[in-house]
Amino acid sequence: MKNNLHTTEKRLLDLIPKAQWVCLKTQRVSVAMASGSVVSERGDHVNYTRSHPGRTRGLQALLLLIMSCYLSTALPAQTPPSTAASEASATGAHHAHLDRSGKPRKGKASYYGQKFYSKKMADGTSMNPQSDSAASKTLPLGTKARVTNLENGKNEVVEIRDRGPYVKDRIVDVSPKTADKLGLKENGTAPVEVKPVEVPQADGSVKPGAGAAQTHQ
Template sequence: MTRKIGWAALAALAVLGVTVEHGLTSPAAAKDRQAHVAGAERPRQARNRAAASQPHHQVQRGRASYYGPRFNGRRMANGARFNPNSNVAAHRSLPLGTRAQVTNLENGRTTEVRVEDRGPYVRGRVIDLTPRTAEELGMRHQGVVPVEVRPIEVPDRDQRVAQR
């Protein structure tokens, strides 16, 4: 059954990266699919080991997004409840409790966050921020922006904080 889709709706779906019937896809969805196929050549365990073996104190560049409203009040990896007005962040590999400086590479704005959650679980993204932090970085309207994440204090295994 074929439905007519208005051009505005189709454009909105393409911006969101949603695949539409009849083979129409956005450039972002096609790129994600190519990256997924390229990454499929290595077993998942090998990819995870490679990510885990990276030193925690290195500067990382990638894309940042921010938590949506459905996460308000949910428990984070550290056990605390998520507060959208805090300066917490989610990162895949930095130890919980790490303080990091995040810089929006599009406008140069910088803020400091504390890693208290795990994620983001979207390919190409290195950090998820709170709405407040996203506002400080000037990225609330874009949603996803290129950033640099620079660890400032990284707790060691004994929970002491190591200055970097």
């Protein structure tokens, strides 16, 4: 029995920090064994109140109790850093996709349907169908951009206030008013080029984009 306990202790030491093991060894643990046998352990001294075949089960219960004590104290202490790291990683990923370069992009444009009128946008304002509000997945909120319909050459400046559209190949959602001016209401979508004019930067500054020169002409 002593040899078994010694071997078990060595295995536990490989898994449990020494300081935690010392703490566990100094605690008195009572374990109910089969047929009424009880083991009372303090330090390295074990006292068996009665010899019985249930000792093996008692030893297993003791080991489970020790591991339970370790897991309930050691693991919770390690959880916050892991959670914080995950949250920090997620936050970093959220900001990493923003395109602050000011470079133009081509794709499809669509416009807000009636069910979105007056609904709150990503910047906290309500969607006004008569405004120049627009949505982009990658441009920072507050970006001003020139949207050009590549089918007819019509263009309008919009302000990015929302996130979307979440449909493949679409890069911007515009208001119904802007859609009318661009001539894309008939088909609902149109190929466009989006040239940022003013792009808010992470440090609070504003960077001129590819559409800035065209705006000043």
